[in-house]
Amino acid sequence: MILLAIDCAASLCAASVHDADAGRELGRSVRDLGKGHAEHLMAVVGEALAQAGVAYADLGRIAVSTGPGSFTGVRVAVSAARGFSLALKVPAVGVTTxxxxxxxxxxxxxxxxxxxxxxxxxxxxxxxxxxxxxxxxxxxxxxxxxxxxxxxxxxxxxxxxxxxxxxxxxVAVDKAFAFGPRLATADIGTYARIAAGKEPGERPRPVYLRAPDAKPQAGFVLPREQK
Known part of the structure; x- marks a missing residue:
């Protein structure tokens, strides 16, 4: 099975093409953007597919980082993953950061x-x-x-x-800790490997742990017509 993984949960816009049967990555593209994931994601996916020598029709699964992370970035990635899943008729799997x-x-x-x-x-x-x-x-x-x-x-x-x-x-007590990556997101290959081992279930959903900062301005809300 060939899997496409995408991640926009932090500053990176990343895609990886992974051969789940062989357990190896075939191609990847990663851009450190900060913002503008929506404008770059399709190009990043295209670069990863081209490096892997794989077409969209060869994909058997989509993986996506579902957050928590950037509200906009997570929404972009999850929407794209669900779109790929629907268009290609393949399952999509979510993996949290x-x-x-x-x-x-x-x-x-x-x-x-x-x-x-x-x-x-x-x-x-x-x-x-x-x-x-x-x-x-x-x-x-x-x-x-x-x-x-x-x-x-x-x-x-x-x-x-x-x-x-x-x-x-x-931590109040004297205790030594071991540390893993102190980053906002994992390597894109990690998302691919986790998703390859998961059973597909419900469609991926963004993991929003708090409401978005942007809210509609009440002064511009039009009154509903009374019937």
Whole structure:
């Protein structure tokens, strides 16, 4: 099975073409954009397919990073993945940024429980906990720094994500932590490998742990016509 993975959850706009049967990457394209994922994603996908020597018709599955991360970037990637899935009549599989970071931590450190934590600003931490086999122990959610530190102090675990150092420094007891990647997202190949091992289920949905910052201005809302 040939799988296409895409990720726009952070500053990167990334695509990977992965041969699930051989367990190897065939091609990739990664651009560090910050913004503008919607304008670049199709070109990035095209570059990855061209490097792999693969056409859209050869794809058997789509994988996508579902967040948490950039509200706009996640929406762009998930919408594209669902569009590819519908057009190509192949399943789409979602992988969260937190489970991908936890998987990279286990690949680096060996089997271990991982607290994957992202600094979401506003004194919020977006976090989840995964066991040594990658099973979720605590679903992705919004925590205060104190709450995240309490979880980290409660047992033996490694830390990963942009808030990993913050959480470690906030732990009150003297405790040494092992660290995985302290990044906002994982390597695109990690998303592909995780998705290759998942059973397709419901269509991917963005993981939004808080409401978007942009809201409609009430002053411009037109009154409804009364009937």
């Amino acid at each position: 937190l489970e991908a970071l936890a998987a990279e931590t286990r690949a680096l450190l060996g089997p271990t429980t991982v607290l994957a934590a992202l600094d979401a600003g506003r004194e919020e931490i977006h976090a989840a906990v995964y066991d040594e086999k990658g099973q979720v122990l605590r679903q992705p959610g919004v925590l205060s720094l104190a709450e995240a530190a309490a979880i980290a102090a409660s047992g033996r675990m490694a830390l990963a994500g942009t808030a990993a150092r913050l959480v470690a420094d906030a």
